[in-house]
Amino acid sequence: xxxxxxxxxxxxxxxxxxxxxxxxxxxxxxxxxxxxxxxxxxxxxxxxxxxxxxxxxxxxxxxxxxxxxxxxxxxxxxxxxxxxxxxxxxxxxxxxxxxxxxxxxxxxxxxxxxxxxxxxxxxxxxxxxxxxxxxxxxxxxxxxxxxxxxxxxxxxxxxxxxxxxxxxxxxxxxxxxxxxxxxxxxxxxxxxxxxxxxxxxxxxxxxxxxxxxxxxxxxxxxxxxxxxxxxxxxxxxxxxxxxxxxxxxxxxxxxxxxxxxxxxxxxxxxxxxxxxxxxxxxxxxxxxxxxxxxxxxxxxxxxxxxxxxxxxxxxxxxxxxxxxxxxxxxxxxxxxxxxxxxxxxxxxxxxxxxxxxxxxxxxxxxxxxxxxxxxxxxxxxxxxxxxxxxxxxxxxxxxxxxxxxxxxxxxxxxxxxxxxxxxxxxxxxxxxxxxxxxxxxxxxxxxxxxxxxxxxxxxxxxxxxxxxxxxxxxxxxxxxxx
Numbered sequence: 001x002x003x004x005x006x007x008x009x010x011x012x013x014x015x016x017x018x019x020x021x022x023x024x025x026x027x028x029x030x031x032x033x034x035x036x037x038x039x040x041x042x043x044x045x046x047x048x049x050x051x052x053x054x055x056x057x058x059x060x061x062x063x064x065x066x067x068x069x070x071x072x073x074x075x076x077x078x079x080x081x082x083x084x085x086x087x088x089x090x091x092x093x094x095x096x097x098x099x100x101x102x103x104x105x106x107x108x109x110x111x112x113x114x115x116x117x118x119x120x121x122x123x124x125x126x127x128x129x130x131x132x133x134x135x136x137x138x139x140x141x142x143x144x145x146x147x148x149x150x151x152x153x154x155x156x157x158x159x160x161x162x163x164x165x166x167x168x169x170x171x172x173x174x175x176x177x178x179x180x181x182x183x184x185x186x187x188x189x190x191x192x193x194x195x196x197x198x199x200x201x202x203x204x205x206x207x208x209x210x211x212x213x214x215x216x217x218x219x220x221x222x223x224x225x226x227x228x229x230x231x232x233x234x235x236x237x238x239x240x241x242x243x244x245x246x247x248x249x250x251x252x253x254x255x256x257x258x259x260x261x262x263x264x265x266x267x268x269x270x271x272x273x274x275x276x277x278x279x280x281x282x283x284x285x286x287x288x289x290x291x292x293x294x295x296x297x298x299x300x301x302x303x304x305x306x307x308x309x310x311x312x313x314x315x316x317x318x319x320x321x322x323x324x325x326x327x328x329x330x331x332x333x334x335x336x337x338x339x340x341x342x343x344x345x346x347x348x349x350x351x352x353x354x355x356x357x358x359x360x361x362x363x364x365x366x367x368x369x370x371x372x373x374x375x376x377x378x379x380x381x382x383x384x385x386x387x388x389x390x391x392x393x394x395x396x397x398x399x400x401x402x403x404x405x406x407x408x409x410x411x412x413x414x415x416x417x418x419x420x421x422x423x424x425x426x427x428x429x430x431x432x433x434x435x436x437x438x439x440x441x442x443x444x445x446x447x448x449x450x451x452x453x454x455x456x457x458x459x460x461x462x463x464x465x466x467x468x469x470x471x472x473x474x475x476x477x478x479x480x481x482x
Contacts, residue, residue: 005201005239007232008209009161010122013174015153015184016129016192017060023128023151024051024094024279031190035144043128043149045090050278057151058101058282060183061126062292064153065102067177067299068121075283076101076125078276087131087143095127095154097273101282107157107177108301109169119170120158127152147191153184159198159209164228171195171221176300180325188219195224200245201235210235211245215259218252227252231259303328311341320349326363327353330370337374340381347373351394368397376404388461389413416462419471422455425463426472429454440476448472 022029025042041049065072079097105121129152131145155174161167175193178184186193195218200210215231218224230252235245250259284292298306300322307318307328322328327348334344352373356366376393379385385393385408393407408414416422429451430437440447448469455468 004204005232005236006204007162007164007228008159008200008202008212009163009167009228010159010198011157011161011167011170012196012198013155013157013171014129014194015064015155015178015186017057017151017153017183018185019054019056019060019151021054022149023054023057023126024149027149029150031192033146035142036146038146039148043089044145051094051276053279053282054151057126057153058284059292059295060151060181061101061124061153062284062289063181063183063295064155064178065105065124066289066293066296067181068102068105068107068124070102070105070121070124072284072289073099073101073103074285075099075281077281078126078279079273080276081127082272085130085133086141087133087145087148089131089145089148093128093130094276094279096125100125101284107170107173109166109173111166111169117160117166119160119166122156122158124153124155127154159200164225164232167197167228168221168225171224175221176323180297180300182297182325188221197224197228197231199228199231199235201232201239211247213245213247214249216249216251216262219254223252223254226254226257227259230257234259297325300325311335311345313341313345317342317345317349320353321345324363330363330366333370334374334377337371338378338381340377343377343380344374347377355398367399367401368394369401372397372401372403379404379408383415383417383464383466384408385413385415386456386461386463386465388456389415392461413462415464416459417464417467419467422459422463422467422471423475425455425458426451426468426475429458430475437476448476451476 016029019029021027022038022043025040027040027043028038030038042051062072064070076096077099078094080092081095081097082092084091100123102124103122105124107119107121108116109119110116129147129150131143131148134142134144157170161170175186178193179186184192188194197215197218198212199215200212202208202210213231213235215227218227231250238245249262251262252258253260304315304318304322307313307321308315313321320327321331330352331344331348334348335341338344352366352368355361356363376390376397380387380390385404389408390404393404393413396402396407397404433451433454436447436450440451451472452465452468455472456463456465
């Protein structure tokens with residue numbers, strides 16, 4: 001970005017809440033149901049029907065407000081947002097306008113240089129989703145109204161974001177919070193987390209906001225970052241060439257890596273908001289607020305700091321292990337079996353996450369239970385098996401989640417700690433490799449690694465490495481002294 005300009009970015013994020021039913025009726029919110037099956041007269045807007053508020057939606061939204069230091073309004077109201085669109089059967093969307101449930105919060109992001117930034121939240125409010133227009137099935141436009149009435153939480157940031165990277169970090173943190181709270185799965189590909197970006201630029205030092213454009217249709221955090229980077233450069237090029245930024249809505253085209261105009265916004269659209277006459281005000285008194293706050297889990301930053309302090313983990317490990325609530329839970333379940341915090345961290349960050357990423361599965365779908373992984377680590381520490389044998393057992397555990405103790409017994413993999421047995425293997429290897437023995441005696445200590453490898457091979461990886469090293473050095477040193 002040209003150094004004489006600065007970007008001013010605000011993000012509007014719609015998070016689909018993880019309720020079993022819709023916001024104002026009992027229809028299912030299940031994703032991928034056959035078109036137009038999760039519907040009823042209420043979400044289709046038939047005459048004479050009345051919406052009934054889903055209590056869970058209020059609790060989830062207040063929980064998000066508490067997690068982001070928002071002011072929770074004791075009284076908030078629903079409004080009708082009026083506009084015509086084929087996938088909006090009622091002709092209006094129930095949302096919140098002048099009196100949202102949460103205001104003036106913040107999300108703290110951490111930049112690459114370690115500095116932190118507060119991104120203000122203008123508001124968090126509840127609303128219902130509209131349906132879906134499908135344009136890619138030939139010449140006709142098809143309408144699926146399954147999503148009508150699906151509960152959404154809209155999170156509107158202040159225009160505090162100054163770069164595409166900050167926008168990416170903000171979204172990552174926001175997703176982490178909603179998934180930790182268990183109120184949204186954060187899946188952008190399935191539409192349960194959607195983001196629109198309002199972008200403008202101005203000369204550095206200027207306080208007046210420039211003309212903004214709105215970018216839509218971004219289905220991943222990386223696409224949000226790319227779209228913002230592109231739009232910032234596009235606006236700079238226009239101003240540098242003496243042009244004028246036009247307020248408009250743009251669509252991000254991921255295939256072409258550029259934004260394309262959707263519609264002009266020279267005139268602000270009049271949605272004719274007015275209070276919904278069918279819904280009572282939402283009253284969140286101190287008692288209910290206190291009850292909701294008891295549902296608050298340990299949030300990512302606090303959990304990370306606790307991992308560092310309680311388990312003496314490096315910051316890098318703690319960051320990865322607490323990146324998701326499920327992963328942090330899995331790690332702590334491993335520690336219910338073993339108290340080797342660092343080994344447990346290494347296994348989870350490498351062996352466990354590798355399988356999860358390769359197979360594109362969730363932590364919940366990972367086939368080895370935390371208890372069995374803990375048992376495996378404990379067996380290494382108790383010298384029942386070597387680390388090498390553990391790496392051979394792990395693929396077997398992935399197939400069946402079998403107790404590692406049973407696998408070790410079945411395959412006769414118990415570690416050899418009998419010194420006389422290990423001495424026999426050492427003597428055999430030293431006798432078979434006189435040249436390497438001479439190299440050691442002439443001062444080449446590096447050859448020790450060769451001997452250890454050969455001895456482990458001879459014992460099929462079952463010899464205790466510590467005992468091997470100790471006896472091997474003793475025997476070689478005695479040869480050196482002769």
